[in-house]
Each structure stands twice: as C-alpha cells, then as structure tokens.
Amino acid sequence: xxxxxxxxxxxxxxxxxxxxxxxxxxxxxxxxxxxxxxxxxxxxxxxxxxxxxxxxxxxxxxxxxxxxxxxxxxxxxxxxxxxxxxxxxxxxxxxxxxxxxxxxxxxxxxxxxxxxxxxxxxxxxxxxxxxxxxxxxxxxxxxxxxxxxxxxxxxxxxxxxxxxxxxxxxxxxxxxxxxxxxxxxxxxxxxxxxxxxxxxxxxxxxxxxxxxxxxxxxxxxxxxxxxxxxxxxxxxxxxxxxxxxxxxxxxxxxxxxxxxxxxxxxxxxxxxxxxxxxxxxxxxxxxxxxxxxxxxxxxxxxxxxxxxxxxxxxxxxxxxxxxxxxxxxxxxxxxxxxxxxxxxxxxxxxxxxxxxxxxxxxxxxxxxxxxxxxxxxxx
Ligand code: GLA
Numbered sequence: 456x457x458x459x460x461x462x463x464x465x466x467x468x469x470x471x472x473x474x475x476x477x478x479x480x481x482x483x484x485x486x487x488x489x490x491x492x493x494x495x496x497x498x499x500x501x502x503x504x505x506x507x508x509x510x511x512x513x514x515x516x517x518x519x520x521x522x523x524x525x526x527x528x529x530x531x532x533x534x535x536x537x538x539x540x541x542x543x544x545x546x547x548x549x550x551x552x553x554x555x556x557x558x559x560x561x562x563x564x565x566x567x568x569x570x571x572x573x574x575x576x577x578x579x580x581x582x583x584x585x586x587x588x589x590x591x592x593x594x595x596x597x598x599x600x601x602x603x604x605x606x607x608x609x610x611x612x613x614x615x616x617x618x619x620x621x622x623x624x625x626x627x628x629x630x631x632x633x634x635x636x637x638x639x640x641x642x643x644x645x646x647x648x649x650x651x652x653x654x655x656x657x658x659x660x661x662x663x664x665x666x667x668x669x670x671x672x673x674x675x676x677x678x679x680x681x682x683x684x685x686x687x688x689x690x691x692x693x694x695x696x697x698x699x700x701x702x703x704x705x706x707x708x709x710x711x712x713x714x715x716x717x718x719x720x721x722x723x724x725x726x727x728x729x730x731x732x733x734x735x736x737x738x739x740x741x742x743x744x745x746x747x748x749x750x751x752x753x754x755x756x757x758x759x760x761x762x763x764x765x766x767x768x769x770x771x772x773x774x775x776x777x778x779x780x781x782x783x784x785x786x787x788x789x790x791x792x793x794x795x796x797x798x799x800x801x802x803x804x805x806x807x808x809x810x811x812x813x814x815x816x817x818x819x820x821x822x823x824x825x826x827x828x829x830x831x832x833x834x
Contacts, residue, residue: 470514470569478514484588484829486574492726496624499645499697501726505825506634509574511585515593518565528571553618579788584627587611634828641730655738664818666762669787687712718755745778758785766790
C-alpha cells in the first residue's frame with residue numbers, strides 16, 4: 456500500500472543504508488482512532504474505530520540463512536539475533552519476532568527489516584498493532600502465502616496476548632487491516648462482522664490531544680481490568696459481558712465488579728447508538744455519547760487519569776466542540792475531540808495554554824483523517 460510516498464521512501468532508504476541491498480517487500484499499515492467502544496473488544500462487544508493517516512512502514516527481505524537483523528527510525532540500536540528468540544526481549548523488535556514465530560511455516564526465520572513510522576509511539580494510536588500487521592503482510596508476501604484478513608488480525612492479537620503479555624482485544628489489528636477511507640467500522644468483536652459507518656465530512660475535524668503521559672501501572676491495570684470483566688461474567692453465568700443485561704449487572708454483589716460490568720454493558724449500547732448516529736449524518740448527536748463514554752471510563756471502569764479528565768473538561772467548554780473522551784486503554788495517551796473545522800485552531804490555543812498552566816507542558820495535537828487499512832489497498 457502507498458502512504459504518501461515519503462514514509463515508504465524513508466523505510467527503503469533506511470533498509471538500503473543498513474543492509475546494502477533492496478527490500479523485496481515494502482508494506483505500510485495505519486494506526487487508529489476509536490470513536491467509541493472502549494474496553495469492549497475483549498468482552499466480545501462492539502467497537503467503532505477508524506484507521507488514520509499515520510503509518511508504520513516496513514521494508515523487508517527474507518534471508519536464506521544468517522541472523523535476524525532489524526533497524527528503525529525510532530532508535531539508534533540495530534537489533535541482531537541468531538535465529539528467532541523464543542521469548543520477548545523488551546525491544547520494539549518483539550512485535551516482529553512474535554509475528555514471525557506465530558506465522559510458523561508461513562513465516563520467515565531469517566530476515567532483514569527496516570521500520571519507519573509517523574505514528575507517535577506511546578500515544579495510544581496503536582503503533583504496535585500497525586507494526587505487527589505490516590510485518591505479517593510483508594512475511595506472507597515473501598512466501599507468496601495468502602491468509603484471510605480475520606486470521607491475520609487474530610494472529611496479531613495472539614502475538615500481543617501470548618508473546619508480549621498484553622491481553623488486548625482484536626480492535627487494533629483488525630482496523631489497521633480493514634479500515635475504510637472517510638469511515639469508521641462498527642465491529643462486532645465476537646462475529647468479526649463489520650459495518651462501514653461514514654464519518655462526518657470536512658466541516659468537522661477529529662483532533663487528538665496527547666497528554667504525553669503514560670502512568671506506570673497502565674499495562675498491569677489493563678490485564679487486571681480484563682480479569683475483573685471475566686470474573687463478573689463468570690459470576691453472572693454468561694459467556695462474556697457482551698451477553699449481560701443491566702438486570703444481570705445490578706445483581707452483582709461486589710461493587711467493583713458491578714461497576715466494571717456496568718461500563719461494558721452501557722458502552723456496548725452507546726457504541727451501537729453512535730453507529731446509528733453516524734449513519735444518520737448528524738454528528739451533533741454524537742456529543743452526549745462521547746462525554747458519557749468518558750464519564751463511564753472514569754467513574755466505573757477507572758482507567759482515566761487527571762491529565763485526561765482535565766483535557767475532556769477543557770474541551771467540553773470550548774466553542775465548536777461536539778464531544779470528547781479519553782481513547783484507548785487509558786492511564787494516559789490521547790483525548791479524542793470532535794470539533795467544527797473552523798474551531799480547531801482556537802481550540803488548540805485554549806487547551807494548550809490551560810493544560811500547560813496546570814501540567815507544565817502543552818499536549819501535542821494531531822488532526823487525523825480516516826484512511827483505508829493495509830488490506831484494502833494491498834490485496
Ligand atoms: C488497547 C487495546 C485494545 C482495546 C483498547 C481499549 O488499545 O489494544 O484491544 O482493548 O485498549 O478499548
């Protein structure tokens with residue numbers, strides 16, 4: 456797929472410089488926003504993500520033998536391994552190694568790879584899933600092997616779950632593969648059926664305000680939340696929280712499990728409602744759903760933090776803003792804001808000043824557009 460060529464060229468140049476040869480495949484995969492549907496994917500629920508115009512590109516060449524070698528425009532160090540390490544090494548290369556291992560016979564045990572990216576790393580825009588997706592497609596391409604889209608997405612989720620140790624859901628790799636330009640996808644994370652929902656046109660903008668913080672407990676708390684969801688489902692006697700009703704939730708005796716389940720059940724309903732709103736073409740009515748999602752993530756799911764809450768509060772009173780909420784796993788990362796296009800600049804000035812006054816530095820802003828996923832263009 457092409458990405459606005461500069462990034463592909465950067466990856467290719469990096470590859471040639473490092474390995475003195477041409478890559479045999481250059482593949483790009485996008486990051487994502489999620490309009491709504493947070494912490495619902497691993498509960499077999501609904502999400503409404505869109506692939507965005509920020510990418511990871513890998514330039515790749517299989518080797519008949521010899522070490523695995525990788526370079527990236529994000530780090531000076533060249534990674535080198537004699538064979539595929541059986542366990543994670545604690546570097547960005549883990550995502551690639553995990554994919555090569557998970558592909559088994561369809562993977563490649565020795566290769567050279569150069570990665571370049573325009574996805575800010577650590578901002579919660581899914582740079583790791585994009586790296587996995589791009590690596591998987593490059594390896595499949597080099598073996599002339601085919602694999603259904605849903606299987607590639609499941610494979611990448613498996614890498615996160617089994618190799619990296621993050622018990623994440625299917626949303627990030629799925630949307631990186633299957634995104635549609637100008638649209639979000641209402642994805643049913645149980646059946647993997649997706650409905651294309653057109654996003655508001657040019658009169659409106661999606662702005663990300665990156666807190667630039669990632670609180671330390673983020674990944675352990677993520678796995679803990681997932682375990683709490685599983686415990687709540689078990690107590691209610693349902694396969695997953697997707698199957699629970701509000702009445703089931705109210706019967707839970709443990710107040711923490713009740714709050715977690717309440718978030719998931721209500722968030723699934725909000726997500727489906729948001730898809731209908733998008734289809735109706737009136738973005739104004741998205742606002743209350745976005746703000747309610749944030750309140751629920753803050754109060755019931757308890758994955759927000761002061762920086763995220765401050766940005767949502769500031770956005771809520773800014774002219775032209777329709778809605779805002781924390782996005783992704785939580786404990787830092789970005790707030791997603793839907794705002795009238797002409798109000799973007801004043802919004803950034805207002806939020807930047809107030810946030811810096813309180814936290815010492817302004818957030819970083821990204822204005823993003825919905826694009827096609829890696830699969831749509833590549834296949
Ligand atoms: C992270 C995970 C996703 C999803 C979100 C929360 O981004 O990678 O699978 O669970 O958190 O919605």
